[in-house]
Amino acid sequence: MTVAYLWFNAVIYFVFGVLCTLRFDKTTQAQGFLSFDSNGRCEYVTVYGGMEIGFAVFYAICALKTEYRSAGVLFSLCIYGGIVAFRTICLLTFSDISMTTKAIAGLEVILLICAALLFRQGVS
Numbered sequence: 001m002t003v004a005y006l007w008f009n010a011v012i013y014f015v016f017g018v019l020c021t022l023r024f025d026k027t028t029q030a031q032g033f034l035s036f037d038s039n040g041r042c043e044y045v046t047v048y049g050g051m052e053i054g055f056a057v058f059y060a061i062c063a064l065k066t067e068y069r070s071a072g073v074l075f076s077l078c079i080y081g082g083i084v085a086f087r088t089i090c091l092l093t094f095s096d097i098s099m100t101t102k103a104i105a106g107l108e109v110i111l112l113i114c115a116a117l118l119f120r121q122g123v124s
């Protein structure tokens with residue numbers, strides 16, 4: 001189960017990283033960003049493209065190497081814990097949240113719950 005969870009994270013981060021890099025205009029619109037100048041585009045592609053590809057590589061390594069699996073699950077607890085906490089505050093604070101954002105929030109909650117269950121039962 002842990003390996004499948006880590007591979008799922010690797011795939012979704014890879015896909016999102018590639019989409020955010022190659023389909024900049026579509027992904028920024030879907031996420032509710034306004035238009036960017038070149039500096040903003042550089043920052044968006046770096047963070048949403050480069051960092052997500054880096055996460056994908058990390059998760060793939062954790063899936064492939066038994067000794068890193070617990071680190072992958074712990075990393076998930078840390079990042080999804082923070083993301084879910086802050087996203088929940090935003091969802092409760094702001095109005096007119098798009099379905100795209102709500103769907104991403106749902107996925108993040110599921111990934112956090114899965115990480116917590118894997119962590120609790122012991123990573124294998």
